[in-house]
Amino acid sequence: MTQPPYAVADTDLSLLTDLYQLTMLQAYWAEGMQERATFSLYYRRLPTTRRFMLACGQQHAAELFTRLGFNDAQLASLADTGQFRDDFLAWLGQWRFTGDIWTLPEGTPVFENEPFMEVDAPLAEAQLLESLIMNLVQLETVIASKAVRVVLAAQGRPVMDFGLRRMHGIDAAVRGVRAYRTAGLAGTSNVLGGLRHGMPLSGTMAHSYILAHDDEAAAFAAFARHYPDTTLLVDTHDTLEGVRKVVELMRAEPSLRVGAVRLDSGDLGQLAREARALLDAAGHPEVKIVASSGLDEWRIAALVEARAPIDVFGVGTEMGVSSDAPVIDLSYKLVEYAGTPRLKHSPGKTNLPCRKQLYRRHDAEGRYIGDTIALRDEPGIEGEALLRPMVRGGQLVQEEMALAVGARERVIDSLSRLPDALKRLEAGHGDYPVDLSPALERLRSTTRNAI
Amino acid sequence: MTQPPYAVADTDLSLLTDLYQLTMLQAYWAEGMQERATFSLYYRRLPTTRRFMLACGQQHAAELFTRLGFNDAQLASLADTGQFRDDFLAWLGQWRFTGDIWTLPEGTPVFENEPFMEVDAPLAEAQLLESLIMNLVQLETVIASKAVRVVLAAQGRPVMDFGLRRMHGIDAAVRGVRAYRTAGLAGTSNVLGGLRHGMPLSGTMAHSYILAHDDEAAAFAAFARHYPDTTLLVDTHDTLEGVRKVVELMRAEPSLRVGAVRLDSGDLGQLAREARALLDAAGHPEVKIVASSGLDEWRIAALVEARAPIDVFGVGTEMGVSSDAPVIDLSYKLVEYAGTPRLKHSPGKTNLPCRKQLYRRHDAEGRYIGDTIALRDEPGIEGEALLRPMVRGGQLVQEEMALAVGARERVIDSLSRLPDALKRLEAGHGDYPVDLSPALERLRSTTRNAI
Numbered sequence: 030m031t032q033p034p035y036a037v038a039d040t041d042l043s044l045l046t047d048l049y050q051l052t053m054l055q056a057y058w059a060e061g062m063q064e065r066a067t068f069s070l071y072y073r074r075l076p077t078t079r080r081f082m083l084a085c086g087q088q089h090a091a092e093l094f095t096r097l098g099f100n101d102a103q104l105a106s107l108a109d110t111g112q113f114r115d116d117f118l119a120w121l122g123q124w125r126f127t128g129d130i131w132t133l134p135e136g137t138p139v140f141e142n143e144p145f146m147e148v149d150a151p152l153a154e155a156q157l158l159e160s161l162i163m164n165l166v167q168l169e170t171v172i173a174s175k176a177v178r179v180v181l182a183a184q185g186r187p188v189m190d191f192g193l194r195r196m197h198g199i200d201a202a203v204r205g206v207r208a209y210r211t212a213g214l215a216g217t218s219n220v221l222g223g224l225r226h227g228m229p230l231s232g233t234m235a236h237s238y239i240l241a242h243d244d245e246a247a248a249f250a251a252f253a254r255h256y257p258d259t260t261l262l263v264d265t266h267d268t269l270e271g272v273r274k275v276v277e278l279m280r281a282e283p284s285l286r287v288g289a290v291r292l293d294s295g296d297l298g299q300l301a302r303e304a305r306a307l308l309d310a311a312g313h314p315e316v317k318i319v320a321s322s323g324l325d326e327w328r329i330a331a332l333v334e335a336r337a338p339i340d341v342f343g344v345g346t347e348m349g350v351s352s353d354a355p356v357i358d359l360s361y362k363l364v365e366y367a368g369t370p371r372l373k374h375s376p377g378k379t380n381l382p383c384r385k386q387l388y389r390r391h392d393a394e395g396r397y398i399g400d401t402i403a404l405r406d407e408p409g410i411e412g413e414a415l416l417r418p419m420v421r422g423g424q425l426v427q428e429e430m431a432l433a434v435g436a437r438e439r440v441i442d443s444l445s446r447l448p449d450a451l452k453r454l455e456a457g458h459g460d461y462p463v464d465l466s467p468a469l470e471r472l473r474s475t476t477r478n479a480i
Numbered sequence: 481m482t483q484p485p486y487a488v489a490d491t492d493l494s495l496l497t498d499l500y501q502l503t504m505l506q507a508y509w510a511e512g513m514q515e516r517a518t519f520s521l522y523y524r525r526l527p528t529t530r531r532f533m534l535a536c537g538q539q540h541a542a543e544l545f546t547r548l549g550f551n552d553a554q555l556a557s558l559a560d561t562g563q564f565r566d567d568f569l570a571w572l573g574q575w576r577f578t579g580d581i582w583t584l585p586e587g588t589p590v591f592e593n594e595p596f597m598e599v600d601a602p603l604a605e606a607q608l609l610e611s612l613i614m615n616l617v618q619l620e621t622v623i624a625s626k627a628v629r630v631v632l633a634a635q636g637r638p639v640m641d642f643g644l645r646r647m648h649g650i651d652a653a654v655r656g657v658r659a660y661r662t663a664g665l666a667g668t669s670n671v672l673g674g675l676r677h678g679m680p681l682s683g684t685m686a687h688s689y690i691l692a693h694d695d696e697a698a699a700f701a702a703f704a705r706h707y708p709d710t711t712l713l714v715d716t717h718d719t720l721e722g723v724r725k726v727v728e729l730m731r732a733e734p735s736l737r738v739g740a741v742r743l744d745s746g747d748l749g750q751l752a753r754e755a756r757a758l759l760d761a762a763g764h765p766e767v768k769i770v771a772s773s774g775l776d777e778w779r780i781a782a783l784v785e786a787r788a789p790i791d792v793f794g795v796g797t798e799m800g801v802s803s804d805a806p807v808i809d810l811s812y813k814l815v816e817y818a819g820t821p822r823l824k825h826s827p828g829k830t831n832l833p834c835r836k837q838l839y840r841r842h843d844a845e846g847r848y849i850g851d852t853i854a855l856r857d858e859p860g861i862e863g864e865a866l867l868r869p870m871v872r873g874g875q876l877v878q879e880e881m882a883l884a885v886g887a888r889e890r891v892i893d894s895l896s897r898l899p900d901a902l903k904r905l906e907a908g909h910g911d912y913p914v915d916l917s918p919a920l921e922r923l924r925s926t927t928r929n930a931i
Contacts, residue, residue: 033676035544037650038489044672045653047644048683051671056706062692093486106675112707152692159686163645164653171648193498194614195807197622198651199488202496202615220502221495224557225484232499235610237814240822241513241603255507256563266825294826346807355801356646363688371691374717375745 036199043097043124044106046160051107054153055117064367065128067384068155070146070162071362072139076354080451080459083177083440084139085208086169087132087146088433090162091419094126097161126154130420133387136173136211136436137415138443138451140463142379143387143402147416152366159361167359168201169208175326175351176212177440179344181452182326184333187215187341189231191321192349193222205349211436218343233260233291233319233343240265246274250285253278258288260319263304268295272304276311289317289341297322298337305338319343325352326454372476381469382476388412397446403466410466487650494548494575495557497611502558505604506568515818516579518835519606521597521613522813523590527805531902531910534628534891535590536659537620538583538597539884541613542870545577548612577605581871584838587624587662587887588866589894589902591914593830594838594853598867603817610812618810619652620659626777626802627663628891630795632903633777635784638666639793640682642772643800644673656800662887669794684711684742684770684794691716697725701736704729709739711770714755719746723755727762740768740792748773749788756789770794776803777905823927832920833927839863848897854917861917 037045057063072082099107104118113121128150139145146162148155179188190209196202206222216231217223223230234252239262242248249261263271275290290308292300297320308316320332321343329342346352362380363371370382384405390412392398403410419429432439444452450459465473488496508514523533550558555569564572579601590596597613599606630639641660647653657673667682668674674681685703690713693699700712714722726741741759743751748771759767771783772794780793797803813831814822821833835856841863843849854861870880883890895903901910916924 034490035540036488036490036493037654037672039485039487041672042487042650044675045644045650046671047642047669048671048674048681049669049685052683052707052710053685053689056689056703057692059706060702066692068688089486107671110681112681156686156688159688160644164647164649167646168649191498193496193611194810195618196615197648197801197806198615198619198655199493199496200649200651203488204649218498218500220497220499220558221488221492223499224495224561230499230561230563232503234500234504235607236824237519237607237610237822238504238507240814240824241508241517241817251511252507255510256503259503346809350648350801350806352806355648355803355806356797358797359645363691366692371688373687373691 043099044103050157057153058117058120063151066152066155067365068148068361069144069364071142071144072357072359074358075141077456078353081138082170083173084133084137084145084170085135085173085211086166088135088419090165091130095420095425098125127423128154129418131416132419133415134432136439144385163359163361169204171351172205173208173212175348176209178326179348180213182330183342189343190214190217191343192345193219195346196349234262236265249278253285253287257286260289260291262291264294268292268300269303272307287316289319291319293322298332298335301337301339370476387415389415395446399462401464401466404468407466407468494550495554501608508604509568509571514602517603517606518816519599519812520595520815522593522595523808523810525809526592528907529804532589533621534624535584535588535596535621536586536624536662537617539586539870541616542581546871546876549576578874579605580869582867583870584866585883587890595836614810614812620655622802623656624659624663626799627660629777630799631664633781634793639795641665641668642794643796644670646797647800685713687716700729704736704738708737711740711742714741715745719743719751720754723758738767740770742770744773749783749786752788752790821927838866840866846897850913852915852917855919858917858919
């Protein structure tokens with residue numbers, strides 16, 4: 030008996046959309062509305078526990094869009110819903126993305142209302158991307174924006190992703206590793222995520238390995254013989270007793286090299302100090318201490334502040350779901366159609382019409398001092414133009430895509446240029462100035478009055 | 481140029497594991513540790529904002545495990561890590577799950593420390609499932625457990641899933657629909673999720689459709705002509721003005737039938753009352769009111785309490801990430817190996833050794849009055865035995881798998897039997913009694929003393 034697939038493959042993704050996208054597409058098709066449109070992707074409000082978001086996933090998504098389409102099986106299942114005409118479905122079978130996609134390079138810090146992607150394409154092409162673009166870009170941006178705080182808190186100590194088991198499903202766990210790499214984590218326990226996204230694999234052992242052996246010391250010995258320089262998990266029964274057994278093992282078998290011990294419960298700061306003392310007293314300053322268990326940026330900052338002798342942090346749950354800010358209120362809004370600015374009136378919300386560009390200004394030392402959101406072709410705006418054309422006429426621009434590969438280096442550079450106030454963990458937004466250009470401000474008020 | 485895949489297909493899933501599972505497997509293989517083991521899946525602590533969890537996804541995952549394996553490309557990429565011996569990888573190429581999996585039927589309310597899956601298999605088979613089982617089962621359980629609260633709050637009014645764009649990636653959005661179906665939602669906007677998991681599709685229109693037309697009334701007319709009985713989104717410019725335009729459209733073109741208007745911003749209760757009054761005054765009591773925008777169980781409960789005339793709720797963000805409880809602390813623990821009970825000592829935590837069964841007692845009216853966690857084969861325990869063998873010798877037990885299909889009916893039945901205290905939204909756990917059987921209590925204390 031053949032089972033239906035469990036996971037979602039690339040060929041399924043054109044149907045990963047809200048029904049209304051397809052019913053609107055059919056209406057546009059029937060009405061002959063095929064003029065060029067621009068949609069802008071941005072978020073309205075920074076979560077209270079973030080000072081900036083780290084844009085991530087947008088080039089990855091753009092790459093996917095250049096090969097999106099509908100196969101016969103998909104068209105047949107749409108026909109079965111009874112909501113679509115055969116001639117529309119025939120047209121949908123030819124649907125390809127032929128437009129342009131402008132994006133901020135991945136790893137760029139981004140603030141409220143700043144466009145981080147703009148899509149220029151015939152209306153039906155740009156409209157259809159809406160649900161997918163928001164789902165895909167939100168995930169990587171939310172995860173990277175949380176992870177960069179954890180990395181900042183660790184102040185140079187390596188941080189490892191242990192979050193596979195708590196992240197929301199298959200895709201979150203695998204693409205999450207891509208976001209972690211961008212944000213500066215040092216490794217991951219997630220085999221598929223690490224292999225696919227070029228992140229070093231890292232692993233220790235589980236309590237079950239200890240328990241399957243009749244004796245903890247025997248389990249340590251067996252594992253260390255298999256894996257030189259491995260990490261031994263010492264808290265199955267009693268953490269410091271576990272450390273003593275590791276010390277005894279190294280004494281009894283001097284040829285065995287142990288890389289680290291891992292603490293996974295209890296008062297990590299206190300246990301790390303006592304474990305360090307035991308290891309040093311036994312002449313093993315080279316054995317490192319890995320700590321995990323309920324860590325997030327706050328707990329890590331407290332351990333670093335207290336000078337706990339922890340060399341590596343393993344972080345899972347809280348980072349993996351970004352529990353304090355699991356969503357951002359991304360919008361993907363029609364801002365221009367058929368050459369005319371479009372603007373939804375929303376009391377208390379900023380909606381900005383027309384194709385835009387984002388400029389970032391630096392001071393003499395290269396530090397960011399403020400941004401300007403401007404019209405795409407508006408002359409005379411100071412600063413570096415950040416939105417770049419990643420897709421032109423439905424084709425990837427290879428030299429621009431290459432920027433995504435260097436995202437990690439971009440984050441390191443960006444963090445060095447970011448005002449210190451934005452790198453603090455505490456709530457509060459750090460007052461980074463984001464202005465509208467004169468022409469955009471003018472257009473915004475005339476468009477509002479016209480509606 | 482061929483691009484790497486974007487999403488994760490079924491054939492990738494055996495590598496969706498933590499590195500240590502594979503290094504432990506190699507160690508077990510080298511040590512000849514192939515005795516039968518039992519691992520138990522349970523959660524330790526109910527989130528403060530839940531009174532029960534709705535077990536979901538465990539039969540779905542079990543089905544996947546019966547066809548999991550490693551292909552040559554996967555083995556080659558593992559070889560490239562340099563951590564695995566060729567003879568081990570050859571053995572891994574033959575890895576299949578040949579054991580038994582006991583699960584609670586999907587849609588069963590489950591409480592702290594209750595086993596909701598137990599895996600009995602040779603050690604290397606049961607161990608390898610750990611990371612995947614936790615990732616897969618957590619997602620559906622977390623989403624279903626949040627969604628059932630939203631359904632309870634709506635008191636019979638249909639709830640639609642609008643969450644695709646905010647959920648954590650591709651897999652969360654698609655399998656989330658499966659959890660929503662189990663929890664009792666009435667439909668989803670998510671095309672792929674709905675088609676794959678048998679949930680009715682539901683859709684309205686987006687603001688961009690209104691804005692792409694030069695005039696809101698013209699947009700309503702065009703859409704209603706395409707789609708009889710559709711839902712028109714009335715808040716693009718001014719909600720009540722939008723409703724008036726719908727009324728005027730129905731007056732001017734009496735042949736057009738409008739199914740509903742959708743409110744998506746502002747004071748939903750007040751706007752629903754005013755919209756209802758406008759529609760009724762125009763002789764259109766049949767036009768329904770759909771409300772969306774920032775809804776969760778609390779806001780819906782308040783609207784229902786205030787008798788807001790809302791017929792259908794569309795719910796996205798908060799339900800889609802279960803923002804108040806995005807994770808549960810699932811554990812998958814070795815509880816027996818080679819016929820011997822295994823127990824990790826954790827101060828303040830309940831760990832229960834050996835193969836188990838879960839019994840639920842009913843009163844004379846069929847209401848649940850308490851549970852007992854017992855040894856699998858312990859005689860004389862009162863109540864219904866809930867863990868059932870879904871997989872036997874690596875094969876699905878078809879009559880048991882059929883139970884998963886009826887999960888929705890099981891939830892309706894379970895909710896009718898659940899004490900009212902457990903169905904309230906407020907924090908607090910409702911004091912549902914979960915006891916340990918005499919033999920389990922005895923074994924637990926002797927196992928603890930033996931270590």
